[in-house]
Amino acid sequence: MRRFASARTRFTITALATCYTRIVVGDCRDGVLFFFYQEDQKKLEQLFCDPVQRLVADCALMDPNTVVVSDRRGNISVLSCSRYFEDSASPESNLTLDCSYNVGETVMSVRKGSFSYKFPVDDVLKGMDGGETVPNQVHNSIVACTLLGSVMVFIPITREEHELLEDVQARLAVHPLTSPFLGNDHREFRGRGPKVGVPTILDGDMLAQFLELTNVQQEAVLSSSGSSDRGSSSHSANSPISINQVVQLLERVHHALN
Secondary structure (H helix, E strand, O other): OOOOOOOOOOOOEEEEEEEOOEEEEEEOOEOEEEEEEEOOOOEEEEEEEOOOOEOEEEEEEEEOOEEEEEEOOOEEEEEEOOOOOOOOOOOOOOOEEEEEEEOOOOEEEEEEEOOOOOOHHHHHHOOOOHHHHHHHHHOOEEEEEEOOOOEEEEOOOOHHHHHHHHHHHHHHOOOOOOOOOOOOOHHHHHOOOOOOOOOEOOOHHHHHHHHHOOHHHHHHHHHOOOOOOOOOOOOOOOOOOOHHHHHHHHHHHHHHHO
């Protein structure tokens, strides 16, 4: 084995992931660091750095510019960067925190998964080429395992679907039939860790409760108002939401993952 290049981090490396010439390492304080291997010059160059400090448990590259990272505090975050050579003069904290989610357990392993809630017929009906869109979406899924033995799957959805389900989740979180049993603030719990304003990944367990309700109960939930700090949702508290639309979307996700 021959060493071609080396680079040092300030703290102990706890995780590593690669994609082509991109190398991402996670350490016990500075978070994740992006390196670029210059094959012609046989050297490593640091490109991007985590904007926050975190004790990284594991990380996985979704593509050369996007990384999913878990920390020992129970958070899963998605960070991205601009393309190489675009405004990377200061690599101290120029990764963008796209979204985050507090699992409540320490996530020890993160991998790219192969799950999809869309089927070729969905893209055909929309006039899209299913052969190109479905495989890309399948490989953008995330599978995470926790220290307590839980296995979780995170899947990407469209912006419109996210806005719809975010509004439904906000109503479920405060409705007496589906709110946390101990009265905890669901939004505050799932949003622990990241800075204010960072989007939170939707809670599948909370949303799955909607499918267990009767039609009358579903109508009651959707007719109620959600939490007052749902500023990121495009749906207002008085906007009508179609029960069939919500049920079809949730059932499609549930069927694909089960």
